[in-house]
Amino acid sequence: MSEGFPHPDSLVAPEWLAAHRSDPGLRVFDCTTHLLPEPGKPYRVVSGRADFETAHIPGARFIDVQEDVSDPDAKLRFMCPTQARFQAAMRRLGVHRGDRVILYSTANFWWASRVWWLLRVFGHDNAAVLDGGLAAWQAGGHPIARGPEPAPREGDFVAAPPRPLMADKADVLVALADGGVCTLNALTAAQHAGTGGNSYGRPGHIAGSVNVPAAELVDPATGRLRPAEELRAKFAAAGALDRPVIAYCGGGIAASGDALVLTMLGQPEVRVYDASLSEWAPDPALPMATS
Numbered sequence: 001m002s003e004g005f006p007h008p009d010s011l012v013a014p015e016w017l018a019a020h021r022s023d024p025g026l027r028v029f030d031c032t033t034h035l036l037p038e039p040g041k042p043y044r045v046v047s048g049r050a051d052f053e054t055a056h057i058p059g060a061r062f063i064d065v066q067e068d069v070s071d072p073d074a075k076l077r078f079m080c081p082t083q084a085r086f087q088a089a090m091r092r093l094g095v096h097r098g099d100r101v102i103l104y105s106t107a108n109f110w111w112a113s114r115v116w117w118l119l120r121v122f123g124h125d126n127a128a129v130l131d132g133g134l135a136a137w138q139a140g141g142h143p144i145a146r147g148p149e150p151a152p153r154e155g156d157f158v159a160a161p162p163r164p165l166m167a168d169k170a171d172v173l174v175a176l177a178d179g180g181v182c183t184l185n186a187l188t189a190a191q192h193a194g195t196g197g198n199s200y201g202r203p204g205h206i207a208g209s210v211n212v213p214a215a216e217l218v219d220p221a222t223g224r225l226r227p228a229e230e231l232r233a234k235f236a237a238a239g240a241l242d243r244p245v246i247a248y249c250g251g252g253i254a255a256s257g258d259a260l261v262l263t264m265l266g267q268p269e270v271r272v273y274d275a276s277l278s279e280w281a282p283d284p285a286l287p288m289a290t291s
Contacts, residue, residue: 003228007263008264011131011225012128012130017057021057027094028130029115031103032047033065034046037198055138055146057145063103065114072085077251090155101124105134108214108257110214113257115127117259122162139222164271165270165272166271166273167272176287182238182243183208184255185209185249186249192204192213204288204290205288212240217231241266241267245271247270250277251277255272256272
């Protein structure tokens with residue numbers, strides 16, 4: 001539901017998509033990715049392409065977040081690609097410069113929000129996340145397609161020079177020394193406290209950061225975002241609405257879920273720490289906390 005958000009255009013309901021999916025210039029993408037436990041590592045990345053071929057919104061195509069829209073030369077996974085690589089990926093996926101892009105996933109909404117954030121980084125604001133993802137689409141009785149989709153005709157998408165919407169380690173260190181910036185952890189409460197969940201080298205959180213888990217932004221019964229006022233209260237309690245925010249997680253993915261909601265709530269100064277704890281936690285020189 002987008003009622004009550006100052007900037008609701010970044011979210012669409014399944015009912016809206018059902019009514020508009022045949023519109024010219026509308027592009028729909030499944031962004032599903034799975035992070036599976038793996039001994040000795042935080043996780044193993046598994047593409048959601050098999051999920052897509054099992055069931056997807058008719059006319060949708062698949063974006064492989066790791067392979068299509070991440071930097072293949074980075075040491076860490078899921079890092080923001082270059083302007084040229086992102087432009088080439090969007091063109092290969094059939095996106096044109098004026099298209100309305102709708103993004104969804106079969107599970108956690110932050111895979112869709114990650115691609116939404118990357119589109120914003122490269123100047124394409126005409127994009128939105130499908131509220132509740134594929135599950136909400138199916139719950140509404142809307143049609144499902146199966147199997148692969150044919151390759152699209154190449155688009156003419158133009159990636160603008162990147163906006164300053166990504167933060168790095170140096171930015172976070174400056175923020176920690178500046179009480180005027182909110183450093184915000186989007187991982188679970190157990191991960192924030194260092195008592196459970198995946199660890200990225202050292203348990204816990206960036207010292208001085210606060211916690212609004214991306215997983216708690218959705219109603220578990222429906223997978224849709226919670227009401228705007230409930231979300232506003234969560235972020236206000238963390239001090240994330242009245243000062244600039246740097247959101248982080250394990251690798252810049254769940255953090256984009258917090259960034260999506262903050263943007264919808266009217267927070268104009270949000271950045272995502274792209275490398276997040278995948279960079280921070282293994283470095284003993286960088287401060288971590290578990291309390």
